[in-house]
Amino acid sequence: MLQLTDSPPIQSLSSVEDAYEVCRRVTAKYSKTFYTGTMLMAPAKRRAIWAIYVWCRRTDELVDGPQAQFTSEKTLDRWESQLESIFAGCPVDDEDVALVDTLEQFPLDIQPFRDMIAGQRMDLHRNRYDTFEDLELYCYRVAGTVGLMSTTVMGIDTQLQTAPWSQQQQLDPTPQAIALGIANQLTNILRDVGEDARRGRIYLPLKDLAAFDYTEADLVAGVVDERWRALMAFQIDRARRFYAEAESGIGLLSEDARWPVWAALALYRQILDVIEKNGYDVFTQRAYVPSLRKLLTLPSTLLKARVL
Numbered sequence: 001m002l003q004l005t006d007s008p009p010i011q012s013l014s015s016v017e018d019a020y021e022v023c024r025r026v027t028a029k030y031s032k033t034f035y036t037g038t039m040l041m042a043p044a045k046r047r048a049i050w051a052i053y054v055w056c057r058r059t060d061e062l063v064d065g066p067q068a069q070f071t072s073e074k075t076l077d078r079w080e081s082q083l084e085s086i087f088a089g090c091p092v093d094d095e096d097v098a099l100v101d102t103l104e105q106f107p108l109d110i111q112p113f114r115d116m117i118a119g120q121r122m123d124l125h126r127n128r129y130d131t132f133e134d135l136e137l138y139c140y141r142v143a144g145t146v147g148l149m150s151t152t153v154m155g156i157d158t159q160l161q162t163a164p165w166s167q168q169q170q171l172d173p174t175p176q177a178i179a180l181g182i183a184n185q186l187t188n189i190l191r192d193v194g195e196d197a198r199r200g201r202i203y204l205p206l207k208d209l210a211a212f213d214y215t216e217a218d219l220v221a222g223v224v225d226e227r228w229r230a231l232m233a234f235q236i237d238r239a240r241r242f243y244a245e246a247e248s249g250i251g252l253l254s255e256d257a258r259w260p261v262w263a264a265l266a267l268y269r270q271i272l273d274v275i276e277k278n279g280y281d282v283f284t285q286r287a288y289v290p291s292l293r294k295l296l297t298l299p300s301t302l303l304k305a306r307v308l
């Protein structure tokens with residue numbers, strides 16, 4: 001598991017190549033979907049995403065990982081200081097070396113990284129969300145921000161920027177990048193309802209539960225009945241609407257980024273299909289897309305990347 005080092009800075013940090021290899025291994029281990037997406041990318045962009053993935057994973061692990069019980073606001077303050085150091089070109093530990101190198105090649109803005117930490121601060125103090133608007137802010141912070149980081153690395157199609165008709169078109173894919181992050185986070189929340197409830201967290205908006213006459217006690221008990229199925233169908237439909245919004249922005253990305261993003265979108269969205277196939281029982285079984293199914297999905301995403 002990833003650990004945030006409390007020890008004094010390591011004197012001899014790893015080489016850039018070794019740091020990227022660590023990031024590659026961590027991405028492959030913790031997210032087969034995103035690792036698959038990165039393997040469709042050009043090498044420089046692929047390893048930059050690995051470096052960002054590891055920073056995001058370490059940030060999430062502070063509040064979600066095995067050391068979470070020791071994490072306080074001060075821990076996140078220290079992590080934010082380490083972030084400032086990285087953006088100043090000064091790595092503190094081995095994994096930072098890869099992100100420092102990435103920052104030398106891609107003009108990443110520090111704000112989405114700060115917003116991600118703000119999202120983790122919400123997880124420190126909050127384990128219920130009354131409305132979808134409350135939840136949407138959380139999803140922006142922990143996932144929409146990843147869309148912004150990733151888009152900077154993948155790049156926007158400059159030919160579109162100079163086309164004669166470009167003034168009339170929306171050429172900035174920021175809203176769609178954020179939408180894909182939110183869609184992924186909503187999917188992750190639906191997949192992990194049982195796991196999160198066992199840790200005392202309910203991300204599903206309480207107003208949504210009430211609208212389907214389903215209680216927090218039902219959720220903690222893992223009740224799967226007509227009320228639960230209707231509530232989950234409503235949640236899945238909303239997540240799919242965010243995926244649909246994201247799709248409209250992929251064509252604005254650099255050509256070499258479109259297939260990886262179509263692939264990552266399609267693979268993650270398939271988790272929703274598996275939840276439906278499992279009868280919405282996210283309490284006793286974890287919905288996942290088998291590796292073969294992931295591979296069989298790739299050709300159709302390549303076609304979409306070329307045509308749409």
Ligand SMILES: CC(C)=CCC/C(C)=C/CC/C(C)=C/CC/C(C)=C/[C@@H]1[C@@H](COP(=O)(O)OP(=O)(O)O)[C@]1(C)CC/C=C(\C)CC/C=C(\C)CCC=C(C)C
Nearest residue numbers: 031037053056057143146147150173177180184185249264
């Ligand atoms: C192919 C590609 C560019 C992928 C980006 C990979 C990346 C940098 C992901 C970081 C994910 C991460 C660890 C974030 C920390 C907080 C967190 C855990 C967020 C949730 C991710 C779940 O990750 P995982 O499945 O590994 O977690 P489990 O432990 O298995 O639960 C999230 C669901 C957020 C994921 C959000 C994204 C990957 C953003 C996607 C958006 C884009 C790539 C923008 C595309 C651009 C346009 C115009 C559509």
Ligand SMILES: Nc1ncnc2c1ncn2[C@@H]1O[C@H](COP(=O)(O)OP(=O)(O)OP(=O)(O)O)[C@@H](O)[C@H]1O
Nearest residue numbers: 028029030031032033034035271286287288289290
């Ligand atoms: N956090 C987890 N808890 C339990 N099982 C997991 C977890 N992560 C992955 N698995 C198991 O690993 C296998 C692959 O699942 P999955 O594709 O979701 O892994 P992953 O690497 O987390 O992918 P992604 O995060 O992109 O969805 C499945 O058997 C799944 O049950």
Ligand SMILES: [Mn+2]
Nearest residue numbers: 029030031032
């Ligand atoms: Mn995972």
